[in-house]
Amino acid sequence: MKLFEETYNHEKNLLPYDGTVNYYGKIFTDKEADFYLDYLLNNIAWQNDQALIFGKLLTTKRKVAWYGEQAFEYTYSNITKKALAFTPELKKLKEIIELHTGETYNSCLLNLYHNGNEGMAWHSDEEIDLKKHGAIASVSFGAERKFAFKHKGTKETIALKLVHGSILVMKGVTQDYWFHRLPLTTKVNTLRVNLTFRTIVR
Numbered sequence: 001m002k003l004f005e006e007t008y009n010h011e012k013n014l015l016p017y018d019g020t021v022n023y024y025g026k027i028f029t030d031k032e033a034d035f036y037l038d039y040l041l042n043n044i045a046w047q048n049d050q051a052l053i054f055g056k057l058l059t060t061k062r063k064v065a066w067y068g069e070q071a072f073e074y075t076y077s078n079i080t081k082k083a084l085a086f087t088p089e090l091k092k093l094k095e096i097i098e099l100h101t102g103e104t105y106n107s108c109l110l111n112l113y114h115n116g117n118e119g120m121a122w123h124s125d126e127e128i129d130l131k132k133h134g135a136i137a138s139v140s141f142g143a144e145r146k147f148a149f150k151h152k153g154t155k156e157t158i159a160l161k162l163v164h165g166s167i168l169v170m171k172g173v174t175q176d177y178w179f180h181r182l183p184l185t186t187k188v189n190t191l192r193v194n195l196t197f198r199t200i201v202r
């Protein structure tokens with residue numbers, strides 16, 4: 001029996017320069033993390049995402065949902081969408097993440113990856129509606145997946161594993177200088193849910 005989970009110094013910056021990324025490791029017990037995974041799978045209004053890329057309307061295999069404190073409109077992948085109101089459980093989750101990270105958030109983008117055949121290509125989170133240099137807290141449930149950063153100038157890469165019930169925070173100028181991605185993998189056959197808590201400004 002494993003008595004203690006591996007603990008991470010969340011104050012350590014995983015990036016060598018041009019931004020701040022902190023990994024908190026697993027902050028939920030297995031029981032809590034299993035509860036949230038089950039809750040999210042069964043209670044979120046999951047939809048296949050649509051993206052307008054070079055004028056072509058594409059539908060992703062991954063499913064997404066957007067929730068917020070208000071019915072925010074936001075533009076993502078060149079399409080304007082409207083957030084649903086936080087459920088009590090999402091609100092509770094947001095409060096837990098705020099306590100751990102010492103930051104506040106007013107919206108959440110959720111992604112459901114059915115298996116390693118679904119991921120997210122290199123990008124940075126700098127949508128026009130996002131608070132500039134605001135913290136983004138990424139919470140993971142389900143399958144362990146690799147996550148990576150690539151510097152836009154030097155091309156240096158940093159990779160880590162995001163485990164069930166963990167938090168990763170990206171803040172400061174990170175989005176200006178680094179791309180991130182969730183690589184595809186043939187090694188993962190189970191699903192993963194990721195929530196990114198963000199701050200939308202009008």
Ligand SMILES: O=C(O)CCC(=O)C(=O)O
Nearest residue numbers: 109111120125182194196
């Ligand atoms: O699934 C993940 O860990 C990353 C998701 C992400 O980068 C995003 O939603 O912008």
Ligand SMILES: [Fe+2]
Nearest residue numbers: 123124125180
């Ligand atoms: Fe992202």
